[in-house]
Amino acid sequence: MAKKTAGDAFDFKDAASQSGPLLVVDDLHTSFRTTRGTVRAVDGVSFEVHEGKTLGIVGESGSGKTVLSRSIMGLLPPRDVIRSGTVHFAGHDLTAMGDTELRRIWGAELSMIFQDPMTALNPVKRIGVQIAESLRLHLDMDKKEAQSTAIELLRSVGIPSPEQRVRWYPFQLSGGMRQRVMIAIALACAPRLVMADEPTTGLDVTVQAQILDLLADLQRERHMAVILVTHDLGVVAGRADDIIVMYAGRIVERAPTRTLFADTKMPYTKALMDSIPRLADPSGARLSAIGGRPPDLINPPTGCRFSPRCQYAQDKCRELEPPLRTVGSPDHLFACWYPLVDGVSTAPSVPVSITTNPATTANDAAPTGGTTS
Amino acid sequence: MSKYLIRRVLQLVVVSFVISVLAFLLVHLLPGDPSTIILGPNDTAANRATLLKQLGLNDPLWQQYLTWLGAVFHGNLGTSYLNHESVTHILATGAPVDLELIIISQTIAFSVAVPLALLVSRRPNRPLDNVATTSTFGMLALPPFVVAPILVAIFAVGLGWFPATGYVPFTQNPATNIHDMILPSVAITAGSIAVYFRLLRSDLISTLQQDFITMARSKGLSGRRIMWRHAFRPSSFSLLAAAGINIGALIAGTFVVELLFAIPGIGYSLVLAVNQRDYLVVQGIALVVAIAYVTIQFIIDFIFTIVDPRVVRE
Structure with missing residues (x-):
């Protein structure tokens, strides 16, 4: 398997002995300039990931989670993107690095698994070449060595008869197989952190579990840290050590997985959990959905950003933005004025007009066209 | 196969x-x-x-x-009514001229259009891109019969670097032959450069938005490597198709420059034969040109199988 030798010029490996977290994201902001205004996709996000651990980042579409993962890596095009805050990886500030320096880390120490295996592999290049590319670049392997390592990698991600498949093109493989190839590419140089952006969204449910299990096995074997970005709390439930819930570019709740499920504080997290179908539910039970839409990131609602869709929202929620805070356990952070206790809101009685139809208020608060400009 | x-x-x-x-x-x-x-x-x-x-x-x-x-x-296509020259002979002397015109002009076109498109498409709508896009738009509007006299005025009459007219067969004197062929080739190159550049540029720009390019970046590949190894091939399909049509049209379609520079290609012979109702010559040239056209399309299809492996399977 791909192992970096002592002779390799990666000062990052030498820094392995450093204590503290592998990744520290501090007050990261990422915005895009558009003709309508500035879209603040990531708005003051801070968290840490430790060596070998798994962090789940969960949120609806449009919550900024994909932008967050790309912004951490520094993959977003510098034009039209404004980024502030810092990202320390193995003690080095990625936001202070130029392209040349970043390229030495990308693929070697920090790699990415993309959402759609149908579009993230080059359609006209053999999969073996696409795997060997990183090996030759980062590990200085010759063509033959890289080819045989590519075969080994394909075998390790569970692709049958890898000696033949290594010469295949992506279009000859199924979606699940392609996602396995993508994992092989991401893991080729034995990185310390893998960002998996919705790695199973495009796949059948049965294949999803296989791919996630494979990723977990390889992670254990290689002692990698993984950031698993998904819209599906069910995906991270049994796999992540910690979970971050994002809403409208901000972290709204962050806790160790067990704590998050046992003692949910934020109504949004609760709503996400309630939208997972359960086998224990009686057949024909209605699945609860979150009314309304995610807010407009150009003009986010004042106060708590979830307030227009929150059934417990009070006047205070609509006026003042709740800070990320803790109550009791120091590693459980949440942003809510009236956190849930045992699944019940601590908010005072709720005006009828809001509870009956949250969707209407959400639409009022989230202008999507003419009302803004 | x-x-x-x-x-x-x-x-x-x-x-x-x-x-x-x-x-x-x-x-x-x-x-x-x-x-x-x-x-x-x-x-x-x-x-x-x-x-x-x-x-x-x-x-x-x-x-x-x-x-x-x-x-x-058996190589017998008949004889011209007018000068009793055999049609095969007309083709044998004329075809190399057209072939050479096409090879030189297309080599120039590709070696200008491809690097320029690769250079410009990484940063679209910047000054360099605007200059290239605007000037190729101008080139599209300039037919060879406009370009040729301008080239002659500047490089032949003004600077005296190239002859205004004249032709020596390649077998007789390769150096002089190529020297003579440069101006006529350049005259028919402008349109090709413009078409190739614009097609490749727009396809590259859309390819660069694809996930697999971000994926290639996340592997740590350099920008230049991504352009050549990842973006160029999947962006070259329309370029290739257009090249096939364009080269096909150039066979016997270069009579204007052949006439202006007095080089004896088959395009010129064909126009002459049509004007004088020299039917057997027309027949022979039409046959050979049509078959050459079909053969070029076949070669392009063959190149497609190399460039895009999906073609073979579908």
Whole structure:
């Protein structure tokens, strides 16, 4: 398997002995300039990931989670993107690095698994070449060595008869197989952190579990840290050590997985959990959905950003933005004025007009066209 | 050879057959009687009948076609009515000129258009891109008969770097031959550069938005490597298709520069023959040009199988 030798010029490996977290994201902001205004996709996000651990980042579409993962890596095009805050990886500030320096880390120490295996592999290049590319670049392997390592990698991600498949093109493989190839590419140089952006969204449910299990096995074997970005709390439930819930570019709740499920504080997290179908539910039970839409990131609602869709929202929620805070356990952070206790809101009685139809208020608060400009 | 290519070869054979039938019928569409043309209007009916029999013109049409086709395969395409030169000879002297024009002009076109598109598409709508896009737009609007006199005025008359007219066969003096061919080649290059550049640029820009490019970046590959190794090939499909059509159109389509620079290509011979109703010459050139066109399309299809492996399977 791909192992970096002592002779390799990666000062990052030498820094392995450093204590503290592998990744520290501090007050990261990422915005895009558009003709309508500035879209603040990531708005003051801070968290840490430790060596070998798994962090789940969960949120609806449009919550900024994909932008967050790309912004951490520094993959977003510098034009039209404004980024502030810092990202320390193995003690080095990625936001202070130029392209040349970043390229030495990308693929070697920090790699990415993309959402759609149908579009993230080059359609006209053999999969073996696409795997060997990183090996030759980062590990200085010759063509033959890289080819045989590519075969080994394909075998390790569970692709049958890898000696033949290594010469295949992506279009000859199924979606699940392609996602396995993508994992092989991401893991080729034995990185310390893998960002998996919705790695199973495009796949059948049965294949999803296989791919996630494979990723977990390889992670254990290689002692990698993984950031698993998904819209599906069910995906991270049994796999992540910690979970971050994002809403409208901000972290709204962050806790160790067990704590998050046992003692949910934020109504949004609760709503996400309630939208997972359960086998224990009686057949024909209605699945609860979150009314309304995610807010407009150009003009986010004042106060708590979830307030227009929150059934417990009070006047205070609509006026003042709740800070990320803790109550009791120091590693459980949440942003809510009236956190849930045992699944019940601590908010005072709720005006009828809001509870009956949250969707209407959400639409009022989230202008999507003419009302803004 | 793959199924795909076998199918293409069969197509090539069928199309060539149809072309040969059409070329053969061309002469039969002529008004008048060949015997009148050969013997003059005043000869006897008996003499005419003998001649028609000698020439095989009383045979059924399909038999005449086969006889003609047999002759074609032996390199006999008939003789010009006007100067009694054999059509094969006209083609043998003219075709290398056209071939050379095409090779030189297309080499220039690709070596300008491809690097320029790769350079510009990484940062679209920047000054360099705007200059390149605008100037190629201008080149599209400049036909060879406008470019050629300008080139002659500047480089031949003004600077004296190249001759204004003249042609020496390659076999006689390669250096002089290429020197003579540069201006005519450049004159027909402008349009090709413009088309190739614009197609490749717009395809590259959309390819660069694809996930697999971000994926390639996340592997740590350099920008240049991504452009050449990842973006260029999947962006070259329309370029390749356009090149096939364009090169096809250049065969015998370069008579304007051949005329302006006095170089004896088949384009020039063809126009001359059409004007003077030299039917056998027209027939021979049409046949060869059409088959060359089909062959070029076949070569392009073959290149497609290398550039895009998906083609073979679909």
